[in-house]
Each structure stands twice: as structure tokens, then as C-alpha cells.
Amino acid sequence: MERSPLGAHRVRGRRGRIRRGAATAVLATVALTATGLVSSAQAADINVAKNAGFESGLANWTCTNGSGATVSSPVHGGTAALKATPAGQDTARCSQTVAVKPNSTYTLSSWVQGGYAYLGASGTGTTDVSTWSPGSSNWTQLNTSFKTGANTTSVEIYTHGWYGQSAYLVDDVSVNGPDGGGGSDPDPTVPSAPAGLAVGATTTTSVSLSWNAVSGATGYTVYRDGQKATTATGSSATVTGLSADTAYQFTVTATNAAGESVKSAAVSARTAKEGGGNPNPGTSVPKHAVTGYWQNFNNGATVQKLSDVPANYDIIAVSFADATTTPGGVTFNLDTAGLNGYTVDQFKADIKAKQAAGKNVIISVGGEKGTVSVNSDTSANNFANSLYSLIQEYGFNGVDIDLENGLNSTYMTKALRSLSQKAGSGLVITMAPQTIDMQSTGGEYFKTALNIKDILTVVNMQYYNSGAMLGCDGKVYSQGSVDFLTALACIQLEGGLAPSQVGLGVPASTSAAGGGYVSPSVVNAALDCLASGTNCGSFKPAKTYPDIRGAMTWSTAWDAKSGNAWSNAVGPHVHGLP
Structure with a gap:
């Protein structure tokens, strides 16, 4: 509607997980070296896949015919997963090339959910491998292994669905073995503080809150008047157990394996009064x-x-x-x-x-x-x-x-x-x-x-x-x-x-x-x-x-x-x- 004359209505990358056992292996090697039992330290195995948890979108991955995309739910770990949808003669194949060491053994694994899902490796220089799941409503782990040939320095790893089947999800891919020169994703860093903290619905005993998701965060902690009130895996939470007609101050932090962020900017909210307090008079609208x-x-x-x-x-x-x-x-x-x-x-x-x-x-x-x-x-x-x-x-x-x-x-x-x-x-x-x-x-x-x-x-x-x-x-x-x-x-x-x-x-x-x-x-x-x-x-x-x-x-x-x-x-x- 218009305010002018003729006032018409219209004319008015998940970063790599912490390498389990890596610190223990290094300490053990140092100890053995000190006693003269080994002559030099041996590097621990690493995950040579990049953007293995899809926290950086589809970086390092290539999916046929635009069949892949990242989603924020459901995920197995972190804040993202791959969702790929077969169509026609396309099996929604997503792959990346990883650097490997010749004459070495690698363990290949991933977590899958949804329709038929395959996991495999090609160009190994020996026997290429694959494994698959006929579909699951829950996250299921696929595992296989391969050995590289004498001259193999790179291998293609891939995942795909099957003709006429529903979309499949993949998360936390691992190609665990010796570093082939490409290294691994860096360990996670402490996430930044969440922005956009806002108050939603309030009752006499609760306040709903929401905020912007933080890259690299795996969880969030909500504080009420400086004290921990609740935790969440997504970007919203409801704080309960509050008193009626009372003002509270809330902040939120983001967390991951590396630690907890500083607190967000604070917001204030007052719970509703006992017996109502709703300002809406609630006048009914007639049938016509x-x-x-x-x-x-x-x-x-x-x-x-x-x-x-x-x-x-x-x-x-x-x-x-x-x-x-x-x-x-x-x-x-x-x-x-x-x-x-x-x-x-x-x-x-x-x-x-x-x-x-x-x-x-x-x-x-x-x-x-x-x-x-x-x-x-x-x-x-x-x-x-x-x-x-x-x-x-x-x-x-x-x-x-x-x-x-x-x-x-x-x-x-x-x-x-x-x-x-x-x-x-x-x-x-x-x-x-x-x-x-x-x-x-x-x-x-x-x-x-x-x-x-x-x-x-x-x-x-x-x-x-x-x-x-x-x-x-x-x-x-x-x-x-x-x-x-x-x-x-x-x-x-x-x-x-x-x-x-x-x-x-x-x-x-x-x-x-x-x-x-x-x-x-x-x-x-x-x-x-x-x-x-x-x-x-x-x-x-x-x-x-x-x-x-x-x-x-x-x-x-x-x-x-x-x-x-x-x-x-x-x-x-x-x-x-x-």
C-alpha cells in the first residue's frame, strides 16, 4: 500500500580430528631411542584425506554432475556431512586424490547413512578395493584396506550410491597410513565466539535462545548470569528452571576438541509473569x-x-x-x-x-x-x-x-x-x-x-x-x-x-x-x-x-x-x- 497520492496498496572443512594415539606413539619412540633400542623415530600414521569431515564444504572433493552437497544435519561428527543423490545413470560419485607412500598399507573407512553407499580406492598399484552398505537409517561405518604398489604416490578414494536408490550421506572419511608428502588436515583450533545471540519465546520458567553457527564448533555452552545453564549441539537452546517475572542475562560459547571460545555478547530477557502477563487483549475476530x-x-x-x-x-x-x-x-x-x-x-x-x-x-x-x-x-x-x-x-x-x-x-x-x-x-x-x-x-x-x-x-x-x-x-x-x-x-x-x-x-x-x-x-x-x-x-x-x-x-x-x-x-x- 502506498503513502503517496493515489494511495494504492501497491502503487504506495572440518579440520582433522586429533590423531588418536599419535602423542603416545611419539613418546614411546622417544623412550626407545633414549635406551638405544631404535636408531631413529618413526613417523606415526596419519589421515591423508583432506577435508575428511566436509567442514569446508566440498573442498578437495569432486562429485559427478553436481550430485553432492554438504548438509548440517544429520552429521556424524562436527557440523557438516556430504549428501549425494543418484539420478538416472549417475551414481553420485564423489572422490578425491590423496598422496600416499609406495609399498605401504592404508586403512580406508567412513561413516554412511541413507541409501546404498559405496567406499573404495582405485589406482592403488596393487589390488583396488571397495566395500558397501545396502542402506541404513543410522550411521554405519564402512572399513577396508589396501596396499600401494612400488611406484604408487597417489590414490583416488571415492564414495558413491547406486542407480535408482535414495540419497546417501557420508562423514568422517579416513585414509590412515604413512604420510605420502601431502600431510593431513591441521588439528582443530579454538572456535570464535558465537554472534547473533537473540531471545525467542519466554514463559514463566523458560527462555529460548538462538545464535549464529560457528565454523569448526562441535557444541555450544549457554551461561545464565555467568553460570553454566545448558549445552547444545545446534545453534539454539531453551534454558529452563527459571523464576517468573525475573530478568536474566545470557551468553553462549562455542566448543570443539581444541577448547572453548570466549563468551558472546550478552543479552537480557525477562520471564513472563505468573497468571499471564500476555499484552495481547485477544479480541476475537467474527466469523465474517x-x-x-x-x-x-x-x-x-x-x-x-x-x-x-x-x-x-x-x-x-x-x-x-x-x-x-x-x-x-x-x-x-x-x-x-x-x-x-x-x-x-x-x-x-x-x-x-x-x-x-x-x-x-x-x-x-x-x-x-x-x-x-x-x-x-x-x-x-x-x-x-x-x-x-x-x-x-x-x-x-x-x-x-x-x-x-x-x-x-x-x-x-x-x-x-x-x-x-x-x-x-x-x-x-x-x-x-x-x-x-x-x-x-x-x-x-x-x-x-x-x-x-x-x-x-x-x-x-x-x-x-x-x-x-x-x-x-x-x-x-x-x-x-x-x-x-x-x-x-x-x-x-x-x-x-x-x-x-x-x-x-x-x-x-x-x-x-x-x-x-x-x-x-x-x-x-x-x-x-x-x-x-x-x-x-x-x-x-x-x-x-x-x-x-x-x-x-x-x-x-x-x-x-x-x-x-x-x-x-x-x-x-x-x-x-x-
Whole structure:
């Protein structure tokens, strides 16, 4: 939604393991030399494979046809493993060439999981070897050995799957024997301190934390007020056994075989109060609801206070939150000057008054100019935490997602679920995607909606500023018609959303959008068509959806500019649906 005139919604390497037994062997050799039993020290066997635990991605390894990739879970050791996927005539063969010593014996081993997995060595100069596993749901070790020829200085080691079988996993490869001149991976070094420590959901007795993964770390230790609280193998943990309504300070360290890092920057968190303390008033949304966007700026429409918004609106989306310099973080700045001196205290009082009248007041994030990027665990945490702070400060009932500049379904899902855990079951979550965003269940908006279906209130897609689009019957429909509304709504209804999660988003007047305005009578006809199969155009859905949620408009200010013609006509009709 736009803040400018014509305020339309859219036109607004694991390092090598410590060599077990190496120190003992060296000390024994030194002792024997001191007694004259040997004339010189013999070098201990080493693992001549490089990046043997895939901690450095696929460095030193080559996989056929791009069949291999590293994953962070499941792993046998460290923080990474190889996952390779056979396809067609490709067995997903991954290999590397290692330096070996002639006339020497090497033990070859690896840990495998998943589909068929083979391990072998070729070019040994004697007898090439291989071994395999028919597949396992748990990590299984493969072992074999080979001897090099008199002139062999390098050997190819490899792993692969099998035709038509599922992906396989490999970790902790070892080619143990004399150093052939290439050496081994260096011993691990103490990892760096974790960054991005953030607070997640809190209860009366627990605090959830997350942080950025650290390269080379095999575990993490969480400290509460300087004392060890818990450990974790991944980049998140929940500290339990806390007291209600109490502030705590947390830090985290990264660990591996070489030792423990220094502590991260500290974060503070307060547990919830006994008996609640949830700032969300939890006003319920009616079965059939009308949503209106309230403008926190003056773009030529009627300047309103929240108290001016008519009673026909059940959900009032305050437009908009502002992005901060923190990735994913948002805040809200009331435009007191643009709203004729409307103060923050008046605004907060009006929110409470609307809620006392059974209305929901939510904060909208986005609009045409509202670029907020939620594309990582850190930014997802920041998004959820900052929105929760706004809910605590202003008493908002929930959030509206109106990001028109891109959305990542993975991290937006995490953010909204985190916010839901903080705010409780009464949280209202609405979305206002553009038409193109809901044409397919593969779109990021559609995926997000389906991912949070259990906590989602309604998707009010913008049926305007979009030209012609496909309906659920595969036909093309032009905006501004009853068929456009019903045939596009059908995609969402048949794509997995509940009828109660689908609303029709339309402009309140011709001035509110660049195109796609329909009269209130057309909106009401589309609702009748979807709810009861009456008043349809050329498109008639195969079945009816009596629980269709209702309608949305941009904006209450443009509606007021037209004498509230839209809400006066659509509001009673929505509330009168079956």
C-alpha cells in the first residue's frame, strides 16, 4: 500500500580430528631411542584425506554432475556431512586424490547413512578395493584396506550410491597410513565466539535462545548470569528452571576438541509473569469480518484518528511499521504532524477503545515502500522480537504482512511462529499479498500462508493493480469484475486455505488504486457467489464456501473521502453472510 497520492496498496572443512594415539606413539619412540633400542623415530600414521569431515564444504572433493552437497544435519561428527543423490545413470560419485607412500598399507573407512553407499580406492598399484552398505537409517561405518604398489604416490578414494536408490550421506572419511608428502588436515583450533545471540519465546520458567553457527564448533555452552545453564549441539537452546517475572542475562560459547571460545555478547530477557502477563487483549475476530487499513500519513485522503474509523470495520490495520537499521527489525512512528497533532497517548487510548468495542487493531508491515528483509534466523528473531515489543507498547492485537518487495517463506514462517509463541493464541495474523503472489501454491506468500495455516487469521489478497490474471479454471480474467474476484479466490480456496482464511481485498474508491476498482455491489455479488453460489458472473465455483471470511479495503481514509460509501455497503453485507 502506498503513502503517496493515489494511495494504492501497491502503487504506495572440518579440520582433522586429533590423531588418536599419535602423542603416545611419539613418546614411546622417544623412550626407545633414549635406551638405544631404535636408531631413529618413526613417523606415526596419519589421515591423508583432506577435508575428511566436509567442514569446508566440498573442498578437495569432486562429485559427478553436481550430485553432492554438504548438509548440517544429520552429521556424524562436527557440523557438516556430504549428501549425494543418484539420478538416472549417475551414481553420485564423489572422490578425491590423496598422496600416499609406495609399498605401504592404508586403512580406508567412513561413516554412511541413507541409501546404498559405496567406499573404495582405485589406482592403488596393487589390488583396488571397495566395500558397501545396502542402506541404513543410522550411521554405519564402512572399513577396508589396501596396499600401494612400488611406484604408487597417489590414490583416488571415492564414495558413491547406486542407480535408482535414495540419497546417501557420508562423514568422517579416513585414509590412515604413512604420510605420502601431502600431510593431513591441521588439528582443530579454538572456535570464535558465537554472534547473533537473540531471545525467542519466554514463559514463566523458560527462555529460548538462538545464535549464529560457528565454523569448526562441535557444541555450544549457554551461561545464565555467568553460570553454566545448558549445552547444545545446534545453534539454539531453551534454558529452563527459571523464576517468573525475573530478568536474566545470557551468553553462549562455542566448543570443539581444541577448547572453548570466549563468551558472546550478552543479552537480557525477562520471564513472563505468573497468571499471564500476555499484552495481547485477544479480541476475537467474527466469523465474517471486514478489514480496513488506517493510514498513518496524509496523502490526500481524509485524515483520521483511529476513533474516526466506522464500526463496520472489524480489523483495523495500522499502516505502517517502519524498518530499522537492525536486520528484520521494525518500529512504529506515529505521524503526529501529518495527522493534525494526533498524539501517541490519544492513539493508544483509541486502540483500547476500539478493542473495548470488540474490534482488532493490528500493525501492518510493508506497503509499497516498506522494505523489511526477513531472510535469516537472526532477522527472523529480530522481526518477531521487535513486533512483540510493539504489541507490548501499544497493545496491538496482531500483525499484517503486506511486504510487496519480496518474502522468504522459510524465515517468515519462523518469525511468525516465534511471535505467536510470545503473544499467545489470541494473536491475529493477516496477509495482503498481490495477485501474482497467490497464483500458485509454490509462491513464497502462498507457502507462508500454508506453513502457518494453524495460526493464520485471513489472507486479504489485493485484487487490483494487476491487470488480467488466471483463475482456478485456467481461464484469464480481467480485474474489475465479479469473475476476477471469484475465480482468483477459488485458487486459494482450492489450494489449501480454509474459507475462513480467504478475504477479498479491493480499493475503497477509484482514487485509492491505479486500477481494479469495483463498486461495492460487485464485491457483495462476489461474496454471494462464493458463499452460496448466487449472483455469480460467467464463472461459478464447483462448490460453495459459506465460511468465506469477508472483505478488505485500502483504505479507511479513502473510504471516508467518499463518505464511507464502501464500508456502509459492504460491511452490513459481510456481517449478514450465512
